[in-house]
Amino acid sequence: MHLHTRLKSSFFCVAVVLAATAATAQTAQVTGIKAGRLFDPKSGTNLQNQVILVTGDRISDVGPAASVKIPAGARIIDLSFATVLPGLIDGHVHLTDGKGDQMAEARKATHDSLNAGFTTLVAQGSHGGLYTDVDLQKQIEAGKAVGPRLITAGPIVGQELAAKGPDQFRKALDDLHAHGAMHAKIVPNTTYSWDKQGKMSNTNVVSLEELKAAVEEAHKNGMFIATHSYGGPGLKYAIEAGVDDIQHATAADDDDIKALVAKHLPVTSTILDLRQDEPADLIKSAPYSKFREMQKTWVRMMKAGVTLGFGSGATPVTNGAGRIFDTACQCSHGVQAEHFVVLTQWGATPAYVLKMATSVNAAILHKDKDLGSVDKGKYADIIATDGDPLQDITEIQNVKFVMKGGQVVKNDLAPKPTSNQTR
Numbered sequence: 001m002h003l004h005t006r007l008k009s010s011f012f013c014v015a016v017v018l019a020a021t022a023a024t025a026q027t028a029q030v031t032g033i034k035a036g037r038l039f040d041p042k043s044g045t046n047l048q049n050q051v052i053l054v055t056g057d058r059i060s061d062v063g064p065a066a067s068v069k070i071p072a073g074a075r076i077i078d079l080s081f082a083t084v085l086p087g088l089i090d091g092h093v094h095l096t097d098g099k100g101d102q103m104a105e106a107r108k109a110t111h112d113s114l115n116a117g118f119t120t121l122v123a124q125g126s127h128g129g130l131y132t133d134v135d136l137q138k139q140i141e142a143g144k145a146v147g148p149r150l151i152t153a154g155p156i157v158g159q160e161l162a163a164k165g166p167d168q169f170r171k172a173l174d175d176l177h178a179h180g181a182m183h184a185k186i187v188p189n190t191t192y193s194w195d196k197q198g199k200m201s202n203t204n205v206v207s208l209e210e211l212k213a214a215v216e217e218a219h220k221n222g223m224f225i226a227t228h229s230y231g232g233p234g235l236k237y238a239i240e241a242g243v244d245d246i247q248h249a250t251a252a253d254d255d256d257i258k259a260l261v262a263k264h265l266p267v268t269s270t271i272l273d274l275r276q277d278e279p280a281d282l283i284k285s286a287p288y289s290k291f292r293e294m295q296k297t298w299v300r301m302m303k304a305g306v307t308l309g310f311g312s313g314a315t316p317v318t319n320g321a322g323r324i325f326d327t328a329c330q331c332s333h334g335v336q337a338e339h340f341v342v343l344t345q346w347g348a349t350p351a352y353v354l355k356m357a358t359s360v361n362a363a364i365l366h367k368d369k370d371l372g373s374v375d376k377g378k379y380a381d382i383i384a385t386d387g388d389p390l391q392d393i394t395e396i397q398n399v400k401f402v403m404k405g406g407q408v409v410k411n412d413l414a415p416k417p418t419s420n421q422t423r
Contacts, residue, residue, distance in 0.1 A: 030055050031380075031406065032070030033077045035084035037388060038062075041359035041373050044351035046083065046390060054380040057405035061376055079401060082413055083388045085354065086373050087119025087381030087404060088396075089361035090336060091268045092247055092311025095121075095136070095150075097318055098128015105129070105316040106136045110147040112334030113314065115410050117399035119381040120149040120361075120371060124226060124247060125156035125185040127315065134180045148404065149381075151365060153226075154181035157214065158206055166213035173217035183224045183244075186214060188234030192251075194288040200251040204233040211241035218244075224366075226268075230290075231256070239265060245364055247311065250274075250294050252301065260306045266364045267306055269298050270313030272325045272332065272339055295346055302348060309364045310357035312336030337397045340389075350393040380406040384413060 031054040037046040051068040053061040061068050070076060090113065095106040106129065113121055123133040137150035154176050155161040163172040176184055188206040195201070211227070218225045224244035229235040231251025238246055239259045249256065249267045260267060274291040281289035302308060314332035315323045326335040340353045362372025370379050384401035402410040 030060070030071055030074040031077060032074045033084065033382065034065070034070075034080040035082070035384075036080040037083040038374060039083060039085040039354060039358075039390070041086065041355045044349075044355060046388065049080075050084070052084070052374060052380075052382065054382075054403075054406045057379055057407075059374060059376055059378050059380050062374055077401075077408070077411070079384045079413060082384040082386060082401065083390075083395070084374065084382060084384045084401075085117075085389070086358045086371070087379075087383055087402070088117045088337075088357045089120040089122070089310065089365070089371065090118045090312050090314065090357070091122045091245070091309045091361050091364065092124045092270050092313050093121045093333070093336075094125060094127050094313075094315040095123055096126050096129025096132045097316045097322060098126075099316075099318045099321075102129040102132040103136065105318070106132050107145065107147070109314070109316050109333040110136065110140075110150070112331065113336070114146075114148045114404065115399075115402060116334045116337060117383040117396070117402055118148055118336070119383070119402065119404045120151065120365075120367075122151040122183075122226075122311070122361075122365065123153045124228075124311070125153055125187075126160065127156075128160065130155055130160075131179050131181070138180065146409070149371075149379075152180070152182045153185045154179055156185045156187055158186055158210070163210070166209050169210045169214040170217040173214055173221060173223065177221040177223060181223070183226060184214065184218055185226050185228065185247075186211065186243075187228040188238060189228060189230040189232070192230055192290070194285050198288055200231060200288070200293055202230045202232045202234055202251065204237070206234065206237070208233075208237040208241060211237050211243065215241050215243055239263065245309070248294075249301065250290055250297060252297050257301055257304050257306060260301070261304055264307060266309050266360075267301060268309040268311035268364070269294060269301075270311050270339075271295075271298070271342055272336065273313040273323045275342075276323060276325070298343075299346055302352075307360065307364070308356055309361045310339065310353070312339050335397070337399075340393050340396050344393050350390050353393065354389060354396070380404075386413065 033052040035050040038050040096102045133152040139145040140147040157172045189202040191203045226245040227238040229238045278289045278291045323332045325332040359372040362368040382403040385395045387395040389395040400412040
């Protein structure tokens with residue numbers, strides 16, 4: 001083929017591609033959402049009478065209905081009578097329990113949580129399920145399964161993934177990274193007890209050097225480290241090692257809390273699992289329990305200004321075994337929003353706890369450019385409730401509308417979307 005012929009052919013191909021791209025952009029389905037009330041995590045208030053435009057999987061515009069117009073031909077979702085919020089982020093879940101069909105368990109857990117408005121889940125260890133969370137995340141990303149955005153951990157380092165000494169912790173982090181896990185969960189604390197004065201003590205099983213090695217290797221691999229740290233050395237070492245997110249901090253003392261604030265180190269405390277454990281704790285250690293300890297510590301952390309994220313601790317429930325937050329459904333995935341109610345009973349405002357599960361968690365995960373609020377350019381992860389959770393936080397337990405990445409997963413609020421052209 002002559003040079004000018006090849007050039008002509010190349011220009012023709014480029015022109016065809018550009019024309020096809022332009023045509024796709026022009027015909028991309030735009031969805032206009034009419035939001036009667038839109039929760040804004042920045043101000044902690046509801047913005048009134050807003051319009052959200054969604055193109056593809058992102059929010060292309062948002063603002064007052066007077067200034068943001070829904071284009072002709074757009075699909076319309078009328079939530080003008082509802083409260084619209086960013087998709088919720090649960091910072092501490094388990095998708096597997098090492099029993100039965102692990103992928104089936106993970107699919108059910110993610111389905112139930114997504115339908116409850118949790119469009120992002122952070123797996124905190126597989127509990128015997130190996131890399132099922134990673135495999136499911138890849139299926140969801142490839143469009144082969146429907147589910148929330150998953151931040152994966154694989155097996156717990158030092159327990160499910162054996163490691164002893166700094167070098168083995170580094171190798172374990174490299175193994176996780178090679179399998180596609182996004183972060184690592186480490187458990188420095190194991191058994192716990194209280195003395196006669198009510199001081200909680202915890203057995204520490206991971207050294208400071210091991211934690212430092214894990215943090216260094218994780219950051220080298222673009223991952224982060226979360227630790228199960230109740231108190232004592234298991235918490236103090238985690239703070240000193242510079243881990244990225246403390247889970248629990250149940251028995252944090254005054255020095256720990258000061259260090260958490262000074263280092264801007266976030267804490268994600270689960271509580272519904274501790275409530276479930278309380279009867280057994282009281283039989284052994286009355287009047288002390290992890291649930292009662294967590295309430296005292298959590299309130300102190302909130303008042304001191306510790307960055308507090310939302311995490312439920314939800315797990316699968318197999319044959320009645322697991323974390324059961326709701327006895328009616330014998331489940332925890334899908335009903336973890338009761339956590340919000342308990343935290344308001346502990347003194348937090350509805351706006352505070354809603355921020356925890358949206359903008360605060362997004363920042364903890366370093367995903368705040370994509371998640372955590374309904375803003376232009378972010379993923380169209382959007383939920384809605386009939387009533388107003390700022391006035392009655394129990395409304396967040398009954399999410400009626402769920403959109404993830406521009407796709408409607410659930411809509412029990414409004415008639416099926418109509419075209420602007422047929423109104």
